[in-house]
Every structure is written in C-alpha cells, then in structure tokens.
Amino acid sequence: PLPDNAVEAGYRVIGFDSVGSTNIEAMKAAMAGNAGKIWYAALQQTEGRGRRGRAWESPYGNLAASLMIVPDAPSNSLAGLGFVAGVALNTALTRLMPAAAIRSGLDGADGVSDGGRARIALKWPNDVLADGAKLAGILLEAQKRPDGRTAIVIGIGVNVVAAPQGLPYPATSLADLGAPLDAPSVFEALAESWVECYQMWNNGSGTNRIIHRWRDNAAGIGAEVAVQRGDGVLRGIFETIDDAGHLIVRDDEGHRIAITAGDVHFGTT
Ligand code: BTN
Known part of the structure; x- marks a missing residue:
C-alpha cells in the first residue's frame, strides 16, 4: 500500500x-x-x-x-x-x-x-x-x-x-x-x-x-512539430527550450517563435 x-x-x-x-x-x-x-x-x-x-x-x-x-x-x-x-x-x-x-x-x-x-x-x-x-x-x-x-x-x-x-x-x-x-x-x-x-x-x-x-532529456529536439495553440496550429522545427522554459519553434520563414502554452504533436500531422 x-x-x-x-x-x-x-x-x-x-x-x-x-x-x-x-x-x-x-x-x-x-x-x-x-x-x-x-x-x-x-x-x-x-x-x-x-x-x-x-x-x-x-x-x-x-x-x-x-x-x-x-x-x-x-x-x-x-x-x-x-x-x-x-x-x-x-x-x-x-x-x-x-x-x-x-x-x-x-x-x-x-x-x-x-x-x-x-x-x-x-x-x-x-x-x-x-x-x-x-x-x-x-x-x-x-x-x-x-x-x-x-x-x-x-x-x-x-x-x-x-x-x-x-x-x-x-x-x-x-x-x-x-x-x-x-x-x-x-x-x-x-x-x-x-x-x-x-x-x-x-x-x-x-x-x-x-x-x-x-x-x-527532451523528446523531439530538431523534429518537425505542429503546435496547437488557442489561435490555431503553428508548424515548424522544434529548435529548443529556452532558459525560461518556452518552446522555441522555427517556422518555414525562419522566424523563431517562443511558445508559452500549447499542445505539441510530432511530425507534420
Ligand atoms: C495530462 O493531461 O497529461 C495531465 C494528467 C495529470 C493526471 C494527474 S493524476 C494525479 C492528479 N490528479 C488528477 O486528477 N490529475 C493529476
């Protein structure tokens, strides 16, 4: 017990x-x-x-x-x-x-x-x-x-x-x-x-x-991700986690976007 x-x-x-x-x-x-x-x-x-x-x-x-x-x-x-x-x-x-x-x-x-x-x-x-x-x-x-x-x-x-x-x-x-x-x-x-x-x-x-x-120990650094956020889906490469714990995604246009909340899916779906 x-x-x-x-x-x-x-x-x-x-x-x-x-x-x-x-x-x-x-x-x-x-x-x-x-x-x-x-x-x-x-x-x-x-x-x-x-x-x-x-x-x-x-x-x-x-x-x-x-x-x-x-x-x-x-x-x-x-x-x-x-x-x-x-x-x-x-x-x-x-x-x-x-x-x-x-x-x-x-x-x-x-x-x-x-x-x-x-x-x-x-x-x-x-x-x-x-x-x-x-x-x-x-x-x-x-x-x-x-x-x-x-x-x-x-x-x-x-x-x-x-x-x-x-x-x-x-x-x-x-x-x-x-x-x-x-x-x-x-x-x-x-x-x-x-x-x-x-x-x-x-x-x-x-x-x-x-x-x-x-x-x-993070899964999927360098992988393609789709991040479901309140305002839609962001697709890009999961670059890293910054020192504040934000998820850093690089989108198709090369912008680095820092995400504070969302659901991550690996792959492009
Ligand atoms: C998730 O959605 O991944 C979070 C799940 C968290 C579940 C735990 S079990 C102990 C605690 N009591 C709950 O009702 N939920 C959390």
Missing part, C-alpha cells in the same frame, strides 16, 4: 486506495489553509483530471499523486515547477529502470528496434514519453488562498499497470515496458527525486540547472 499519514523528508503523505482526484484533495487542503509540503497519493481515481479540461483515466494500480506547496515566491513559478516535476519524474523513472537509455525518446515510435530498452524522454510542456508513447502526465494548478498566498498543486499520473485506451495519441505503461514495478515504489522514488530537484530549483543558479536537465 501507499504510505498514509506518514512524514517523509519533511513532506506529509496522505494515501488513498481510491479517491475522486488527488488534485481536488490537494486544492481543498490549500483552500483550508494547509501550510503545504503535503502529498496526496492514490492507487485509483474515479474523477482524474488531465490538462485542458480533459479527463485522466486512473485505473487501479496506476499512480496518482498530487503535491501541494506554498512557495515563497509564487509569481510565475507555475510553469517552472512543471519543469522541476518533469525532471524529478524522469529521474525517478530512469532510476527505477536503469536499463532505460535516455535518448530522443521518439525512436521507438517508428518501429526501429531499441534492443529492448525503453527510451524515456520529456515532452513539452510536461509529459513523460517512453518510446514515443505517453507514460505519465503532469497537471499544474494554482490556488489563491484566503490569506493572499498562492498554493501550487502539482498532479502527477503514471501509467504503472495499464495504459489508457482510445486516446488520440499512443500511450504506454511500465507494465507494457516490461518493468514489474508497483505504484508505491514509483511514488517513493518520485517523492525522493522531487526533494532533490526542488532543492536545486530553489537554490539560485539551480533554476537553470533544472531547465538544462529538462532540455537534455
């Missing part, structure tokens, strides 16, 4: 077998004035939420975990904390699967053999891919509290035993990748690497180290 009402590395953990949504639990705690540094973790969600108002399937045995923190400097920390979470998750998963070479993360999608290794990579803004298929997603939410401070909720869903079906993109799970791991051990590794990465982020020059680590 998941730890429940335990304190690990200064963070309290509340564990559930099944819950509506761990992000909702974390938002409720934020509104109630909870000081933060608290994880809500579940083996199943019945109303899991994804990005952009989508549902997130959380069948029993997958990991749903939400961290609520009240950062000292919350102004524009939301996007940044997504990178911290992405790097922490990537670190945890590659530690759990030492054989997983971190390369482009897209190679597997074209059927090219990878010698049995799952390439784990980060997809902007904050998905984790293995062999080009989605293994985990992150949903960030901010909540202005009655005391005027802003709480941040970082919700992380990992497909441990099952990949959701019927999505408009390929999905995979740790079980599909041949990794016999369970949600509690994934949670433990994640909570541990979160502490390391958040410390790095909070310590001045560490901010850039997180972005650099994110970029070093």
Whole structure:
C-alpha cells in the first residue's frame, strides 16, 4: 500500500486506495489553509483530471499523486515547477529502470528496434514519453488562498499497470515496458527525486540547472512539430527550450517563435 499519514523528508503523505482526484484533495487542503509540503497519493481515481479540461483515466494500480506547496515566491513559478516535476519524474523513472537509455525518446515510435530498452524522454510542456508513447502526465494548478498566498498543486499520473485506451495519441505503461514495478515504489522514488530537484530549483543558479536537465532529456529536439495553440496550429522545427522554459519553434520563414502554452504533436500531422 501507499504510505498514509506518514512524514517523509519533511513532506506529509496522505494515501488513498481510491479517491475522486488527488488534485481536488490537494486544492481543498490549500483552500483550508494547509501550510503545504503535503502529498496526496492514490492507487485509483474515479474523477482524474488531465490538462485542458480533459479527463485522466486512473485505473487501479496506476499512480496518482498530487503535491501541494506554498512557495515563497509564487509569481510565475507555475510553469517552472512543471519543469522541476518533469525532471524529478524522469529521474525517478530512469532510476527505477536503469536499463532505460535516455535518448530522443521518439525512436521507438517508428518501429526501429531499441534492443529492448525503453527510451524515456520529456515532452513539452510536461509529459513523460517512453518510446514515443505517453507514460505519465503532469497537471499544474494554482490556488489563491484566503490569506493572499498562492498554493501550487502539482498532479502527477503514471501509467504503472495499464495504459489508457482510445486516446488520440499512443500511450504506454511500465507494465507494457516490461518493468514489474508497483505504484508505491514509483511514488517513493518520485517523492525522493522531487526533494532533490526542488532543492536545486530553489537554490539560485539551480533554476537553470533544472531547465538544462529538462532540455537534455527532451523528446523531439530538431523534429518537425505542429503546435496547437488557442489561435490555431503553428508548424515548424522544434529548435529548443529556452532558459525560461518556452518552446522555441522555427517556422518555414525562419522566424523563431517562443511558445508559452500549447499542445505539441510530432511530425507534420
Ligand atoms: C495530462 O493531461 O497529461 C495531465 C494528467 C495529470 C493526471 C494527474 S493524476 C494525479 C492528479 N490528479 C488528477 O486528477 N490529475 C493529476
């Protein structure tokens, strides 16, 4: 089972077998004035939420975990904390699967053999891919509290035993990748690497180290992308992630465009 009402590395953990949504639990705690540094973790969600108002399937045995923190400097920390979470998750998963070479993360999608290794990579803004298929997603939410401070909720869903079906993109799970791991051990590794990465982020020059680590593990740099934004689709080459975490795309006319929010599709479709 998941730890429940335990304190690990200064963070309290509340564990559930099944819950509506761990992000909702974390938002409720934020509104109630909870000081933060608290994880809500579940083996199943019945109303899991994804990005952009989508549902997130959380069948029993997958990991749903939400961290609520009240950062000292919350102004524009939301996007940044997504990178911290992405790097922490990537670190945890590659530690759990030492054989997983971190390369482009897209190679597997074209059927090219990878010698049995799952390439784990980060997809902007904050998905984790293995062999080009989605293994985990992150949903960030901010909540202005009655005391005027802003709480941040970082919700992380990992497909441990099952990949959701019927999505408009390929999905995979740790079980599909041949990794016999369970949600509690994934949670433990994640909570541990979160502490390391958040410390790095909070310590001045560490901010850039997180972005650099994110970029070093990014899927699809140099690939053609189609970015769905509020105002339409932008096509071009995914050039890099800048130090502010923007997605930099070079369009057909050679313009470099910095994108702050959108959905990325690899390839030209
Ligand atoms: C995405 O759309 O890729 C983000 C998915 C985030 C899912 C996680 S599971 C834990 C937390 N609780 C939720 O309801 N959603 C997030």
